[in-house]
Amino acid sequence: MRNLPAIDGGNPVRSELLPFQKPWITEQDIEAVKQTLQGSTDLSAGRLVRCLEEKFAALVGSRFAVATSSGAAGLHIALMAGGIGPQEEVIVTSLTHPATTNCVLYQKAVPIFTDIDPHTGNLDPAAVEWRLTERARAMIVTHYGGFPAPLQPLLEIARARDLLVVEDCTRAAGARYDGQAVGRAGDMGVYSFSPANGATCGQAGIVVTDDEETYNWLAMFRDNGLVRESSRFTQRRGPWHVAEMQDLGFNYRLTEVQAALLISQLDRWEEMRARREKIASVYNQALAERRDVELPRWPAKGEPGWNFYPVLLNLEHLNVSREHFIAALRAENIEAAVKYLPVYLQPYYLWIGHPDVCTITDSLCPRAEEFFGRVVCLPVYPAMTAQDAADVVAAVVKLLDYYAKAA
Structure with missing residues (x-):
């Protein structure tokens, strides 16, 4: 039997909420x-x-x-x-x-x-x-x-x-x-x-x-x-x-x-980067072989700073919406985020009638809107512990497995 998500009455992965961000103060x-x-x-x-x-x-x-x-x-x-x-x-x-x-x-x-x-x-x-x-x-x-x-x-x-x-x-x-x-x-x-x-x-x-x-x-x-x-x-x-x-x-x-x-x-600049990279490597290793998510990519000449970890849900392989998935993560006591709503869809930009919004045809940035509709950003910050990272993986894998469509 599949592990029941906390949002549906199961036991959460964590007893306390892991916030999406938290400063590392010494x-x-x-x-x-x-x-x-x-x-x-x-x-x-x-x-x-x-x-x-x-x-x-x-x-x-x-x-x-x-x-x-x-x-x-x-x-x-x-x-x-x-x-x-x-x-x-x-x-x-x-x-x-x-x-x-x-x-x-x-x-x-x-x-x-x-x-x-x-x-x-x-x-x-x-x-x-x-x-x-x-x-x-x-x-x-x-x-x-x-x-x-x-x-x-x-x-x-x-x-x-x-x-x-x-x-x-x-x-x-x-x-x-x-x-x-x-x-x-x-x-x-x-x-x-x-x-x-x-x-x-x-x-x-x-x-x-x-x-x-x-x-x-x-x-x-x-x-x-x-x-x-x-x-x-x-x-x-x-x-x-x-x-x-x-x-x-x-x-x-x-x-x-x-x-x-x-x-x-x-004074801890490089240490902070190393900590974020280590957390990201835990996520990479746990999620790399899955068909229901797409992991972050970057240019060959680039080295990420890992400010957060954006996962793109392949919704065609899941029996869940992005919104419900994030709510289910929160029920497991993992706080996720969505980065970002395309700026031209913010109310102020709609109200000023920006030409990218008031178009006769479709949006000028359809890929940004598709990305926004699929992305779930997982926490990555230096104050996280190894157990915190393991809990994030446990919660994400638990939900992906539970909501997976049959192959």
Whole structure:
């Protein structure tokens, strides 16, 4: 007799819920924050923020890094620094968090939603070619779930059209492409440090670049449009004159407390990646031979960061809907997620009448919508234990076996 799912009255795999995400906080982290609170005279952006920027730049191999209050803020100032303005078109993936495309709207530019590779969730270079017009100025390349996008063909397209390239690495901590950290191949790369991204301080972002002029623009837009280097002032009014507003910027600064926690967390950056990879390998081994699921894929030159583990259900082999499957996992005390509803189907984008939505024919991104209808994202984070990973496998296999159609 098949093992009865908890949702139908059976015994759950776990007694307590395994959350989809959870930060990994150590005594070292707590002590770093405590020392900052006890020793600082000013908790706004200062010495520790600069230390964080230098540490992260060295970690990923970039010349410059600019810390921001969030990954979304980082994406916004990246487009500002790139000079993207009204009615200019920006190629974006349809399968991402709305923050990726909202930054385009902040600049009064036009997000051009583009379809994905149905196996990876990342931008399809052929679809990008199809969506380009003479108004295209930029491309945001999102690394879905920490799985590197096909950067080489995408960059070839961008360079041929002189497009700005911003790598959206907000869910790609630890991912690499062609031997180097993602975020390095484009003009800028944007990282996020929310609780879902391994190293975290609650909310933070970092923009990396190798171009000094771009760095100066990023730093200014992050700090209310202020320039703080006296050598760049237009005039000197006195020793009290320590900042000069030279453009319209935003208060996207990080605090010293956040920087202290994130500096401490970055000491375990590679360990966090190794832990996520180990959990993913457990999932890979357990699910590799099944016909009812499709496992994650990535380019040959890519090394995933394993921000989460997207499984595509082959629903033709299952007597269950995706929605019921996720509910059944929750009943087993395993929290799963769906990443993501295609952005143009979000209510706001429907209300503004985006052309990708109001089409005469079918959706311009049918593969993204099909992917969304099949994907179940399993938890992968450094605070998980070996038993946690084993419980996830036990619950997934239990449900797949129970709901399997006869061969």
